[in-house]
Amino acid sequence: MTHPLRLRAFRLLFLGRTVSAVGDAVVPTALALAVLRATGSTAALALVLGCAMIPRLLLLPFGGVIADRFDARRVAVATDLVRCAAQLVVGVELLGGAPALTHMAVASAVGGAASAFAIPTASPLVAGTVDEPARQRANALMGVTANASRLAGPALAGLLIWTAGPGWAFVLDALSFALSALLLSILRVRHVPVPRRSIRTDLVLGWREVRSRDWYWSSLLAHGVWNGAAAVLLTVGPVVAVQRLGGEGVWVLLQQGGAVGLLAGSLLAGRFRPGRPVLVGNLGLAAYAAPLLLLAVTAPAPAVIAAYCLALTALGFLNPVWETVVQREFPPQVLARVTSYDWLMSLGAMPIGYALAPLAARQWGASTPLAVAGVLVAVACAGTAAVPAVRRLGWAVSVPPQPSVPVGR
Template identity: 75%
Template sequence: MTQPLRQPAFRLLFLGRTVSAVGDAVVPAALALAVLRATGSTSALALVLGAAMVPRLLLLPLGGVAADRFDARRVAILADLTRVVTQLVVGLELLGGDPSLTSITVVSAVGGVAAAFALPTGSPLVAGTVEPAGRQRANALLGTTANASRLAGPALAGALIWAAGPGWAFVLDAGSFAISAALLAVIRVRPVPRTERRSLAADLLHGWREVRARTWFWSSLLGHGVWNGAAAVLTTLGPAVAVNRLGGEGVWLLMLQAGAVGMLAGSLLAGRFRPRRPVLLANLGLASYAAPLILLAVAAPAPAVVAAYGIALAALGYLNPVWETVVQGQFPPHVLARVTSYDWLVSLGAMPVGYALAPLAARVWGEPAPLAAAGALVLVACAGTALVPGVRRLAWPAPATPEPTREPLAAR
């Protein structure tokens, strides 16, 4: 595999994404603490988080259409500049000493809109700055920095909040988005041939047809959605099981740390290991998430649960760069952002379902039942993709387009 960092355009993209990842890593802890300090209410925090999540989910397909129509780089710059403003407004609200929950909620919703347009641009930008032979390593590098930022983020956030207050965490994040936008402005991205102008509905439908035409993609996407829903179940019920049955809060914190280390290790492995059947192997790895779920359900010894969680998150860290590389190679450039938006929509959309159902099921049947059920679903959904011929046959590096799109595309 080639060295993508030797390519100037990707170096700038990598630097911008790294700075942005570090800025984003400090925000979750700062936001939670700031809202709780201001209101003392977990419901207020849920309102702010929901305000950011709902527009992100609803507008993701539109973000994909925009990135395919108007150039992913320009859309990414506009999204970054929007988030400069939103994060700066929240930071100034907090630094002013009398933050308004309404203002923070509205600004969070605007930030969610920007995120909906930013997320689909990631894959087209990598594909437009890195040659195919170097994309797996490029995606692994981006995954490594993102996971390293998540690992260091809580400690950095704690130090910043202790030294200066949560408002400065948002100012830092605003600065990181400004740097990212400035670097994107000077990056040269390979132009994508434009298709004939269509209606919004036609563009959305065309992207969906590209998804449906590839059985390896949509069957894997269903498995990934189930995985994310199960992750929400574990996140919701896992702390209570760890505290009440496995030994206390330290066990849960150790699990989270093991997961962060596992994701970092998996992304590092993705830059070096190139299997012949990438999607098959990555999906089978995801099935390992059943282990920590079932071990939590039966209250297995804490070391076993922690180890299983670390291994399962290493599989996720490995899958993400490999999956992105495969998608970048298998779909035409002019639909890549729309396909990516549907990918994100399924992944993010499954998590609120898990958050909502887990506590309801736990109240009726107890915590072990939904944890065990989620584990069984992950095992069946992810390992079951091995039964799909397209998943088993998809190999590096040959493209696999089992059913080419039936719509003629005319260049503008």
């Protein structure tokens, strides 16, 4: 089996995604500090973050349609250039010393809209450059570079912010998107043309492909619960860590432990190929209940950190394995659309957790939402084992069914 990095097309893709991942990993920390420096308001930060999230959620399904209809490479190049321009606008304003909140919000909205079209291209790009036997290793490599960037991003952001200012973090991200666009523009990706139909028909067809596979939609429900529970932990967890477990340093260690776990899981996925990939991956996600429940009972900080690291290791392992299974089981003509529905459910569940967790914590105390989220994630993720298709799905050689074409336009 040829190693993915021996393939020129994948090398270009890998390098481009690595560069943009490093740039993106710097921005969250820089954005938070830039907005707070400019306005001193957490409400302003919430506004800017919301301006990025809302168009991303609304446009994700349409991004899947566009990526399936057109060459995913061209769509990815276009979105990289749009995001380059958006980040450059913010960076220049910050470097000028008089950033306007309106401009930052608009740039975030433009970047969020572009990401809705970029996200669905990721899986078709890997599937179009690497043959099936090497795809899990290729997806694991993509996971390694993304998770390594998350681990190093905050430190690089801090270095830039305190030595040169947050504006340079955005300039760096803009340059990373420009370089990524350049690399993607010279690679060649296999693309299966899709018949021209109405956008509504393409959306319906993608949703039918999701509904037709029990293992997929049942897992998506579990993954949505997982992401909602993650939002609860990220919202309530800092309060528990600071007030009950020893201070801000505990929360920082928890987050770094999670980043290490994600990286370790991605490395493991490059070497271990479970016989029942979806079943093993979903059961691993159930481990996220441990840090939630340990936080709820105010367990010692080392136990919480270790549990969180283990839970994120399971996530880091699942992501490449899941991508490989989806690329194998779905026809290439619908891959971007089903991926967009996957992301829509995952991202859409997080605002629910962000909204409900503080309300529940104020009403019943921080332990209640953490405990409820822990129970829900354990039941949802482990409960997928009750679905026969989840238990049966393996790596036996099969030809993915062709997508059904609905009648009408």
